[in-house]
Amino acid sequence: MVMRNAGPIIRLGRRTHDNLAYLFGNDDDVAMVLNTATLAADTTLTLIGNTILEGTPVSEALAANSLLLSNITNDSDIAFYISRGGNSAQFLFMDGSAGVLYLMANVGGIMAGFAADPPAPDVAGLHIWRGSAGTVTAGTSATLTLESSNTSEQSIYVLSPSTALFAIYIKSSNDNVDLGGFEYRLGGHATPSTFAIVTANAARALWNATTLEFQQAESITTTSGALTLNPATEVVIAAGDRLKVGGTAAHATTPGTNEISLFEGTAPVGTLADGGTLYVRDAAGVTELSFIDSGGTVSNLT
DSSP states (O other): EEEEEEEEEEOOOOSSSSOOOOEEETTOOOEEEOOOOOOOOOEEETTTTTTHHHHHHOOOOOOOTEEEEOOOOOOOOOOEEEETTTEEEEEEEEEEETTEEEOOOTTTOOOSSSSSSOOOSSSSSSSEEEEEOOOOOOOOOSSSSEEEOOOOOOOOOOOOOOTOEEEEEEOOOTTTTTOOOOOOOOTTSOOOSEEEEETTTTEEEESSSEEEEEEOOOOOSSSSSOOOOOOOSSSOOOOOOEEEEEOSSSSSSBOOOEEEESSSSSOOOOOOOOOOOEEEOOSOBBBOOOOOOTTOOOOEEO
């Protein structure tokens, strides 16, 4: 034992052996080792006849003078505890039989700090912190909080093979299906380079660089105010299609192509003509077309 101003210092192995190992249990099941040599990845380790890393290890390479903690009892666990108000609380648990690492902070949350002096988590969830974003806090129901002090960009990257499907889905315990979500379909998909919006367990809209394509009949509405279309040049109805305004029933038994119809009340049935036709009909079934000039004068064509 060496005494210094700050208190006693115990030096083990200083004059005995560099690769000093603490061994626990009658069968040396647990070891804590200062390994002075480098150690290659996935390599067994034996010191002075004692097995430290056994079998076929799955491990990263270690630098010289690394500290190792190893439990070589088959399927055994390692756990770390602290006392909270007189009650032991497990914060780190390594499940040997399941191969699972648990980080547990069921009261205060977990702070993963990637900058100096991280604060406590905003809420009892996972808080990933890369500097302060300022006077702002996460909502109390947040499970994951991402925070950064970067004033030019905040990004989440998913690095994926070029043929994969990237997706975020929402599921419910009621039916355990993909109720909603987002997909980005890469080169291996039938519709590559496409962003898909999923609702009710199906892709309802596909959006690529040039087209937004709904996969079924859809309505675009507003709960208040007008819906404004403001194109840089014009609104184009593709050749062979038609535009219908109003009407409480189907367009017609046989709609026409390249035609525009404006109906008030029930739309007519029957066959509508093709090719550049304009239909205008009021609720009484009277066909009427009105023109308003710059002075406000209305001229009716019936």
